[in-house]
Amino acid sequence: MPLLRLLSLVILTGLFGCSSEPDPANQDGKELYSYYCAGCHKESGDGSFLQGIPANNRTEFSAAELVDVIRTGHPDLPDMPHFSQLSRMQASAIAQHLQRQLKE
Template structure:
């Protein structure tokens, strides 16, 4: 009986360990950070309206993308805004920047 209860307890803990929200402070991949911070406003694989201009105009440089994450963007209306992500550490900011720059160079599949 004890062996069954111990097995049930371990199985439950393993199951629950896979549930819940990941701690964003521990995230390191650009894709994971994009899914956590960006995907609720931007469709998967769509870096956003400001970045869409980069597909037809000179592309944003990596440092410009990084500045958008650090300081946000305000165009005077509620549609063209992006919050600043000042909680990201340098490694996370760089990983997210690299991921978004990679998205910018993918063919636009929405046409």
Template sequence: MFNTLLKFCLAITLAFILNGCGADDPARMKKGDELYSYYCKDCHLKSGLGAFYENLPKERTKMQDYEIVLMIKHGYSSGHQMPVFTQLSDEQADALARYVVEIQNL
């Protein structure tokens, strides 16, 4: 009985440890849509623009991916403050920027 309980506890502990190392860990995320959902979606809504830019004409809000990378890595403060995401790697910032450009074009 004790061995069975011990094995069960070890299996549960191992499952929790392995779950912490999965795709839900933002440091391991590589896809733009995952990164967007984790870091951006609450403020920037579905289109990537956010509440402030959501109602502007599309031609005034289109940005290039390199401009978005600069905002992600260095911030933006013109009217409202956007946080800086220095924890993102260059590859993650690029993937995120490409995804934002893609959803802005929908």
């Protein structure tokens, strides 16, 4: 039993140690999106695999609205987490990344 517990701790430490939180000064929208958003919305923005999570290309928010949704949430999206730890500049970088991604 102690060996199993130790092995579990080693595995968990390895998993979480590989994905460190981005530098708070990071302004790269693509990197920030990958860390904070892609887990649900996927890298491509197609979040349709999770019921109720819209794909990014079907969302009709302005850049300013996206910044607010990212940082403070939205009453119509109660299951989406908000990321108040992000600066407005970081949330804006994510919004700009989304807008560029939608044009492709």
